Amino acid sequence: MTKRHVTLPDEMEDSLEEFVAEVDQRLSNAGPDGSERTCEVVEEVLVDLHGDRDAYDRWQNGETVSPAETVRLQSYDPCNATLESEYYAEKDEEKFKRSKHLQWLWRQFDATPMADNVEFALRFRAMLADHLFAECGDNCRFxxxxxxxxxxxxxxxxxxxxxxxxxxxxxxxxxxxxxxxxxxxxxxxxxxxxxxxxxxxxxxxxxxxxxxxxxxxxxxxxxxxxxxxxxxxxxxxxxxxxxxxxxxxxxxxxxxxxxxxxxxxxxxxxxxxxxxxxxxxxxxxxxxxxxxxxxxxxxxxxxxxx
Structure with missing residues (x-):
């Protein structure tokens, strides 16, 4: 079936490119020898995507937050989550340490309103796939x-x-x-x-x-x-x-x-x-x-x- 090209308004396009490039760069720098840890990048990206920065900063500064807020804010950190595959005895522990964090980012991104903005979401997931999969080719659409x-x-x-x-x-x-x-x-x-x-x-x-x-x-x-x-x-x-x-x-x-x-x-x-x-x-x-x-x-x- 023939498809037509779809474009975003220039202002949104510029914001999208800047955001995806920033997350891509931070994930590329994350790792044992990098300046950041993957879980920290995932946590901060999810806090901002979910619009929870004010509550997160209050919590980090030791201010009072409710038990429900605490659980929600803690859950942005993939180290505080468990996935079904975590229980599999034969998994490669070293690879899973990073892929779990990236998979958490993928899943929680899909829970945001931005996941329904197709042009935005396709590019964000393609960028994540480059980091998550053993290998991912060009022009993939997820x-x-x-x-x-x-x-x-x-x-x-x-x-x-x-x-x-x-x-x-x-x-x-x-x-x-x-x-x-x-x-x-x-x-x-x-x-x-x-x-x-x-x-x-x-x-x-x-x-x-x-x-x-x-x-x-x-x-x-x-x-x-x-x-x-x-x-x-x-x-x-x-x-x-x-x-x-x-x-x-x-x-x-x-x-x-x-x-x-x-x-x-x-x-x-x-x-x-x-x-x-x-x-x-x-x-x-x-x-x-x-x-x-x-x-x-x-x-x-x-x-x-x-």
Missing amino acids: FKGITFTYGHNITMGDNVVVHDDVHLDDRGELTVGDRVSISDSAHVYTHDHDVVDQTEVKNYRTVIADDARVTYDSMIRAGVRVGENAIVGAKSVVQRDVPDHHIAVGQPAKSVKIKPGWEDAAEPVDSDAETDKEGRRIEYEIPDELEVFDEFQRDLTPPGEE
């Missing part, structure tokens, strides 16, 4: 409500579009090629749970190749490759590879046809084609000294067995 497991295990190509309320699981590794489109409410996974013991997690590399389209409310299972120039139909559940140039639909998704004009470049439709999921398995080790727990405490012994 809409509202996108969530990640960590963020640091995601690699994005150029000209990628990710629409509203998409979940990109990168408990394993997620690679998204150039010019990929992921539509609203899609879920892309890189980990699976054992069917008997759901505390046993296997991580995989999941790939969405160049020019692929993952359409509305579809799900891509861990370890799957969606092929180059392929389409995943709305509400489909992809459990095996989708070949290049194929259209896959259904639950579970199966290839139903080749995109018109691409017949000579594509393999024939084969609904029984094998997927090299185990070849994309990512092994990990949990440190012996780490204290872990089973949140379910279920009896996994089948009936009749001791």
Whole structure:
């Protein structure tokens, strides 16, 4: 679909460029050897975006604030927040120290009115993606409500579009090629749970190749490759590879046809084609000294067995 260019008024454009450039520079300087810490940058940016500077300064100066204000003001600091992925035993602690802070900034930015100013928000999220992802290409567009497991295990190509309320699981590794489109409410996974013991997690590399389209409310299972120039139909559940140039639909998704004009470049439709999921398995080790727990405490012994 052809799009038209949209511009902001000059005054807003200048303010936007100045703000995004300032946050970008501060995040670039943050780190072990930098002049600032990532959590401090995130905290101050969120205080200002939420219009809470006066209350924050009163609190910092030791003046009286209510318990509710205290909790709100403390919550701008990502060190005072917990994310679901924080509980995962196999996560890379060093990478997570920074990606947690950046992910908190991304999520809390989406809770501000500015997140609905599309031209503003797209540029702000693209700037954050450059710091959060393992790699992010040029001219990517990230809409509202996108969530990640960590963020640091995601690699994005150029000209990628990710629409509203998409979940990109990168408990394993997620690679998204150039010019990929992921539509609203899609879920892309890189980990699976054992069917008997759901505390046993296997991580995989999941790939969405160049020019692929993952359409509305579809799900891509861990370890799957969606092929180059392929389409995943709305509400489909992809459990095996989708070949290049194929259209896959259904639950579970199966290839139903080749995109018109691409017949000579594509393999024939084969609904029984094998997927090299185990070849994309990512092994990990949990440190012996780490204290872990089973949140379910279920009896996994089948009936009749001791």
